[in-house]
Amino acid sequence: MSETTKKPVLFSGIQPTGSITLGNYIGAMRNFVLLEDDYDCLFCIVDLHALTVRQDPAALRRKTLELAALYIAAGLDPERSIIYCQSHVPQHAELAWVLNCFSYMGELGRMTQFKDKSARHKDNINAGLFTYPVLMAADILLYQAAVVPVGADQKQHLEITRDIAQRLNAIYPGLFRVPEPHIPRETAKIQSLSEPEKKMSKSDPEDSLISLLDKPEDVRRKFRRAVTDSDGEIRFDPENKPGVSNLLSILSVLSGEGMEALTQRLAGQGYGKLKDETAEAVNAALSPIQQRFAQLMADKTYLAHTLADNARRAQGMAQKTLRKVYKKLGLYQP
Numbered sequence: 001m002s003e004t005t006k007k008p009v010l011f012s013g014i015q016p017t018g019s020i021t022l023g024n025y026i027g028a029m030r031n032f033v034l035l036e037d038d039y040d041c042l043f044c045i046v047d048l049h050a051l052t053v054r055q056d057p058a059a060l061r062r063k064t065l066e067l068a069a070l071y072i073a074a075g076l077d078p079e080r081s082i083i084y085c086q087s088h089v090p091q092h093a094e095l096a097w098v099l100n101c102f103s104y105m106g107e108l109g110r111m112t113q114f115k116d117k118s119a120r121h122k123d124n125i126n127a128g129l130f131t132y133p134v135l136m137a138a139d140i141l142l143y144q145a146a147v148v149p150v151g152a153d154q155k156q157h158l159e160i161t162r163d164i165a166q167r168l169n170a171i172y173p174g175l176f177r178v179p180e181p182h183i184p185r186e187t188a189k190i191q192s193l194s195e196p197e198k199k200m201s202k203s204d205p206e207d208s209l210i211s212l213l214d215k216p217e218d219v220r221r222k223f224r225r226a227v228t229d230s231d232g233e234i235r236f237d238p239e240n241k242p243g244v245s246n247l248l249s250i251l252s253v254l255s256g257e258g259m260e261a262l263t264q265r266l267a268g269q270g271y272g273k274l275k276d277e278t279a280e281a282v283n284a285a286l287s288p289i290q291q292r293f294a295q296l297m298a299d300k301t302y303l304a305h306t307l308a309d310n311a312r313r314a315q316g317m318a319q320k321t322l323r324k325v326y327k328k329l330g331l332y333q334p
C-alpha cells in the first residue's frame with residue numbers, strides 16, 4: 001500500500017486465539033481478499049485484544065505467527081496491504097486511552113460481547129474486557145478507515161465505533177472519518193456444526209467448528225456429524241432449519257452456486273449428499289490455503305521480517321492521526 005494513493009482505507013482485525021475457523025474465513029478473510037484491490041488495506045492481528053482473556057504466552061506467540069501466515073495463505077498480499085500485529089504499533093493503545101475518556105460506562109455495559117464473555121469468564125471480568133470496544137474503535141479510527149469488513153457478531157462494536165467518532169467530531173470537527181461496516185448478508189454468520197442456532201466460534205469444542213487447518217478427512221467427518229433436523233427436506237430457512245441452512249450457506253458461498261439454483265438442484269435428495277458436497281467445497285477452498293500456509297510456516301524469518309516491515313508502515317499512518325488528535329485536544333506538541 002502506498003501512502004500517496006487516494007484509495008479509501010479498509011481496516012479489519014482477527015484475534016490470534018483458538019482455531020481460526022471457517023466462520024472467520026467466510027465472514028472475514030475471504031471478503032478481505034475480495035476487497036483488497038479496491039482499498040488501501042490494513043489487516044491486523046489483534047494480540048492486545050487477546051489479552052482480555054488469559055492466554056498461554058507460548059501459544060499466543062505461535063498463534064500470532066500462524067495468523068500472519070493464514071492471512072497471506074488466504075490470498076492477501078503483504079507487499080500491498082499492511083499485515084501486522086497490533087502490539088507492534090503503540091499508537092493503538094495510545095489512541096484507545098484518549099477514546100476511553102470519551103466512552104461511557106453505560107454504552108460499554110450494553111455490549112453483548114461483554115455480557116457474554118463476562119458470563120463465560122466469571123473469575124476474570126477485567127477492565128480490558130469492558131473497554132475492549134474502545135480499543136477496537138482506536139484500531140479503526142487510527143487509520144481513518146472508510147470501511148470495516150466483519151461478521152455480524154461485530155456489528156455492535158462498529159456501531160459504538162461510529163458513535164465515538166461522531167461524538168469527538170461534534171467537539172473537534174473533522175477529527176475522524178466515520179467508518180462503514182461491510183457485512184454481506186450471505187457471509188455474515190456461519191453457525192456451529194453441533195449447535196446450529198449459535199455462531200461457529202473459535203473457542204468452542206473442536207467438533208462444532210471447522211478449523212482452516214483441519215485435514216480433509218476431519219472436515220468430512222465433522223460435516224457428516226453436523227446437526228440438521230428430522231424433516232428431511234433440503235430448503236433454505238435459517239429460522240426453522242438452522243443446521244441445513246448453514247450447510248447450504250457454506251456450500252453456496254464457496255461453490256459460487258446461487259442459493260436458489262442450489263436448493264432446486266438438491267431438492268428431494270438426502271442430507272448425506274448435502275453434507276458431502278459441503279465438505280468437498282470446504283476442502284477445495286482449504287487445500288491451497290493449507291499448502292501455502294505450510295510453506296510460509298517453514299520460513300519464519302520471512303514472516304518476522306514481513307510483520308516488522310508492515311508494522312513500520314502502519315506506524316507512519318497511525319502517528320499522523322494520533323498527532324492530529326493530540327493537537328486538536330490540546331495536548332502540547334513541541
Ligand code: TYM
Pocket residue numbers: 011012013014015016023024025026027028046049135136139140148149150151152153154157187188189190191199200201
Ligand atoms: P474475531 O477474532 O472474533 O473474529 C474475526 C472475524 O471473523 C468474523 N467471524 C465470523 N463471521 C461469520 N461467521 C462466524 N461464525 C464468525 N466468527 C467470527 C468476526 O465477525 C470478525 O470479523 N473484535 C474482533 C477483532 C477486531 C476487529 C478490530 C475487527 C479487533 N479490532 C477492528 C474489525 C476492526 C474479533 O474479536 O474478531
